[in-house]
Amino acid sequence: MQSASTLSLFALLVSAVGAVPDTRSFSLVPNTFPDFSACLSQPSVYSCENTTAIANTCCSPTPGGLVLQTQFWSTYTGLEKQGQKLPKGSWTIHGLWPDNCDGSFAQYCDLSRQYDPAPSPGVPPYTGPGVDTFILEFGRLDLLGLQYKYWISQGSANKDFWAHEFSKHATCTSTFDVACYGPSYKKNQDVINFFDAVIRAFHQYPTYDMLAAGGIVPSNKTSYSLSHIQNTLKAQTAALPYLGCTNNGTVLTEVWYFNHVYGTEQYGTFKTLDTTTPSTCSSTAPIWYYERTASSEHEVRILP
Numbered sequence: 001m002q003s004a005s006t007l008s009l010f011a012l013l014v015s016a017v018g019a020v021p022d023t024r025s026f027s028l029v030p031n032t033f034p035d036f037s038a039c040l041s042q043p044s045v046y047s048c049e050n051t052t053a054i055a056n057t058c059c060s061p062t063p064g065g066l067v068l069q070t071q072f073w074s075t076y077t078g079l080e081k082q083g084q085k086l087p088k089g090s091w092t093i094h095g096l097w098p099d100n101c102d103g104s105f106a107q108y109c110d111l112s113r114q115y116d117p118a119p120s121p122g123v124p125p126y127t128g129p130g131v132d133t134f135i136l137e138f139g140r141l142d143l144l145g146l147q148y149k150y151w152i153s154q155g156s157a158n159k160d161f162w163a164h165e166f167s168k169h170a171t172c173t174s175t176f177d178v179a180c181y182g183p184s185y186k187k188n189q190d191v192i193n194f195f196d197a198v199i200r201a202f203h204q205y206p207t208y209d210m211l212a213a214g215g216i217v218p219s220n221k222t223s224y225s226l227s228h229i230q231n232t233l234k235a236q237t238a239a240l241p242y243l244g245c246t247n248n249g250t251v252l253t254e255v256w257y258f259n260h261v262y263g264t265e266q267y268g269t270f271k272t273l274d275t276t277t278p279s280t281c282s283s284t285a286p287i288w289y290y291e292r293t294a295s296s297e298h299e300v301r302i303l304p
C-alpha cells in the first residue's frame with residue numbers, strides 16, 4: 001500500500017510535468033538562493049531585539065520579526081476522494097507568519113506577487129497557473145513531495161493554500177523581497193525559497209512526537225487538560241506556544257510557535273518564545289485531541 005501510494009504520487013508529479021523529467025533536472029537544480037552577501041557587513045541580532053535600526057532588511061525579517069510557525073490538527077480534509085489526506089503521526093503545516101514585534105501584522109504586502117485564488121476581500125483573486133507548476137519549473141520534486149505530505153489544506157486544494165500563505169504572509173516578510181535575490185533574480189525564486197523555509201521551520205517543531213513524549217496521543221476516549229498539553233510542549237521547546245481550540249475551547253486544532261530569528265528567516269536560527277496571544281482552549285474543561293478517521297490519513301514516513 002505504502003509503495004503504491006508513493007508511486008502514485010510520483011506518477012501524479014510526472015503527469016503534472018507532462019513528461020518524465022530529464023534526469024539532469026535532479027542533479028542541476030536551479031539555484032533559488034537569495035544573494036545575502038551584503039549581510040556580511042551588517043550587525044547580527046535577533047529580530048525584534050535590535051537596539052539600532054536594521055539598515056538592510058534582507059538580512060533580518062523587518063518589521064515582521066516575530067515569526068510564527070503555525071500548525072493544524074484536523075481530523076479530515078474534505079478532499080479525501082481526490083487523495084488529499086493527512087500525514088499519519090504528524091500535525092500539518094499552516095504557515096510561517098511575520099508578526100510585528102508588538103503582535104500586530106500586515107498582509108498581502110505586494111500585489112505584484114498575488115497568487116492566491118481566494119484572497120481576503122479587496123485583494124484581486126489570482127487566476128493563473130498554480131504555484132505547484134512554479135515548483136516543477138525549478139525541478140524541485142523533492143520539495144513538492146514534502147509539501148504534499150505535510151502542508152495540507154482543509155476544504156481547498158493544497159496548491160491554493162500554499163499560494164494563499166505565500167501571498168498573504170511571505171510578501172510581508174522582508175527577507176523574501178525580490179530585491180534580496182539580486183540582479184539575477186529568476187521569476188518565482190522567492191516562492192520556492194519561501195516554501196523551503198516553511199518546511200525547514202516546520203521540522204523544528206514535531207508537535208505530534210513532542211505531545212506523544214508527554215503521553216498525549218490522539219484519542220476519542222481520553223481527554224487532556226490544557227496545562228498538561230502546555231507543560232508538555234513547554235518542557236521541550238522552552239517556551240509556551242499558542243494553542244487553539246474550537247467547540248467552545250474543548251477541541252484542540254492549532255498550535256503556533258513564536259520566535260525571534262537570528263539572521264534571515266530562510267537560514268537563520270530560531271529562538272522560541274512565549275506566545276503573545278492567550279489560548280482559546282478552556283483551562284478548566286477537558287480538551288479533546290481527536291483521533292483521525294482511518295480513511296482520512298495515510299502513511300508518509302518511509303519505513304526501512
Ligand SMILES: *[C@@H]1O[C@H](CO)[C@@H](O)[C@H](O)[C@H]1NC(C)=O
Nearest residue numbers: 050051052053054055062063
Ligand atoms: C530595529 O530596526 C527597525 C528597522 O530598521 C527600526 O524601525 C527599529 O526602530 C529598530 N529598533 C530599535 C530599538 O532601534
Ligand SMILES: *[C@@H]1O[C@H](CO)[C@@H](O)[C@H](O)[C@H]1NC(C)=O
Nearest residue numbers: 247248249250282283284285
Ligand atoms: C462554553 O464554555 C463556558 C466556560 O467553560 C461555559 O460557561 C459555557 O456554558 C459554554 N458554552 C456552551 C455553548 O457550551
Ligand SMILES: *[C@@H]1O[C@H](CO)[C@@H](O)[C@H](O)[C@H]1NC(C)=O
Nearest residue numbers: 075219220290291292293294
Ligand atoms: C474521533 O472523533 C472525531 C470527532 O468526532 C471523528 O471525526 C473521528 O472520526 C473519530 N475517530 C475515530 C477513529 O473514531
